[in-house]
Amino acid sequence: MNYYSLNKKAANVDFREATIKGQAPDKGLYFPVTIPRVANDTIKNIHAYSKEELALEIMLPYVGNTITKSDLQKIVSETINFPFPLVSVNKKIYSLELFHGPTLAFKDVGARFMSRCLGYFSTQQKKKITVLVATSGDTGGAVANGFLGVEGVEVIILYPSGKVSPVQELQLTTCGQNIKALEVKGSFDDCQAMVKDAFIDVDLNNHLTLTSANSINVARWLPQQLYYFFAYQQWIKENDTAPIISVPSGNFGNICAGLLAYVSGLPVDHFIAACNVNDAIPEYLRTGNYQSKKSIPTISNAMDVGNPSNFVRILELFQSSYQNISEKISGYTVSDEITKQTIDDVYQKDHYILDPHGAVAYYALEDYLKSNPSKKGMILETAHPVKFPDTVEEIIGKSIEIPESVKPLFQLEKKSVLMEPNFSDLKGWLLAQ
């Protein structure tokens, strides 16, 4: 499989080069030249597949011959070696729990897959690879955990100071070894802009082999399709129609991967792009006009994105047809107040504890189902509520049990480098490393 740049001014590359480069030289995002069709038989017999078999079949065409099948099988199995349960919240709504990985958020899958691919590719070249990544919260921890100890790869994480939760901050600042955290005195958008500038800076790129671990990178983005296949595998045991899927969205990598799964043949009735007040895409879905915005801090902080990177991929998937996009996806804007109210309501009624991101998706789905009363759907619950204890514990009025896997974090010491939100400081620091 080859990948082209959505800016159409750079040469096509294979999966290996797309993964190492992250972004195309013309600043475009890479996109697969063709979208492989999942065999009808695979969909029909999906219940008979193990999740490892299914994952291998889905990922194989995207990786092509850049990784041997047996190595890919190993990478894929390690990537998904935890459960992805579809849990019934009530008669109408299920929750696909994507927080059972090591850092308790869905980003573990993309980060684990990408780190293993990059580790594999780095053995084929002499020069060290530097992963530069901006995080609004969960990417940092997942990337730190995924890449920890991977030889030949150095990881630098930029995060907005004071705007990530304590568990998130510990997960990305306590690894040591090949992982370094830069604490930027600014917003996520500042971090993302600094990273984007680094990728196009000639000096830096002469000194370092830089790549991104944001969902810009195809190796982060593509494996997220797997959630939707795993969801469907479980869904059809209890339902005979295709699901409505509500996805809490920020940079739109996750929902865009779901749309890719749909275009390649997975049955999905409708998608809901559930956003907090950072709603550039819901606004596009309502009006047909896209305008990037400045990001606004909210309690669902991993979705505080003013200019979602993956919007261009969504356009490409639907040949830029506003009509086709708006028929398949509904957008919602959910305030912090409603998010909190939803956490409270669902806990009172169904004894299910939502995190703020899942709550945004829940509210949007519930509202959608009001005007589509014969249908049922699922939310993607993208993070464990314990990652947002201040918000969630105050609402439900009790403390959330900390999973065993997270407890050791609280014994570790935060290590970060404080930095002003400008590119020249980042450049100076990188060149001094």
Ligand SMILES: *Cc1c(COP(=O)(O)O)cnc(C)c1O
């Ligand atoms: C990153 C993140 C999101 C947003 O995902 P995108 O792929 O950026 O749209 C939603 N919820 C949580 C918990 C996240 O960490």
